Amino acid sequence: MTETWIILGATSSIARAFIRQEAANGSGFLLCGRDMDDIAATAADARLRGAPMAEAMAFDARQPDTFAPILDRAASLSGAVSVAVFVGSMPEQAAIDADPAMIAGVVTDSFTGPAQFLTAIAPMMETRGAGRVVGVGSVAGDRGRLGNYVYGASKAGFATYLSGLRNRLGRSGVHVMTVKPGPVDTAMTWGGPKQPLSTTPEVVARDIARGLAKRRNVIYTAGIWRLVMAVVRAIPEPIFKKMTF
């Protein structure tokens, strides 16, 4: 059966790696995001790599009126329609501390915008009884810490949302997978200090494909982060609250 991936956040470095990989496997795409020139170039590249269709569509997590045209186009497609969410924003925590009004935007980009879109498309996926959802969260959502707790809170909210969506859509045969990357070498982390145990967008894309093939519910990528976060979550709060990482 033909599978068409709706990619939310198609300019993301991780999304690009995923698109290159899945295009070679013959998937089609609705590539959605804000920078239409950039996305048009990615669409052309995907078609060259083997995608039977790749269309660029406008999507802004902060503007819900951009959602309906994507939902309408998805409804017109035959076969399985899947959704992969790569949208997210991570301003410096210090900037948010200085301007609390920024919190609404961070939460909308990383959680409520994508959740609103997924909730709107869920009935179509249930009716078709096919398709997959990939939601990219972060290890930052596993425990709030000094350096990025608003971003982390957004990712925690998104992970909890995905858990519930998995519970709902699994009844119709739709697989929902939560992806928790550790640090990845992308635009989001460029210019910052070199992070330990960091990985590349290509490794994350490969791990997503492997997780989907095994119908995993939650994956960490690189895989070592599952162990690291088990240790981090086990640190008693009286000690954790004094740590400065």
Ligand SMILES: NC(=O)c1ccc[n+]([C@@H]2O[C@H](COP(=O)([O-])OP(=O)(O)OC[C@H]3O[C@@H](n4cnc5c(N)ncnc54)[C@H](OP(=O)(O)O)[C@@H]3O)[C@@H](O)[C@H]2O)c1
């Ligand atoms: N890099 C890491 O270390 C790391 C670690 C864990 C999790 N993640 C997560 O991985 C995902 C992909 O990030 P990345 O590392 O590939 O970084 P990235 O290249 O900066 O990608 C972020 C994506 O989010 C999009 N976006 C932000 N706000 C948006 C909005 N309001 N509406 C629509 N799109 C919006 C960006 O679009 P524009 O190009 O239009 O800005 C871009 O496509 C994110 O969810 C991120 O939180 C990354």
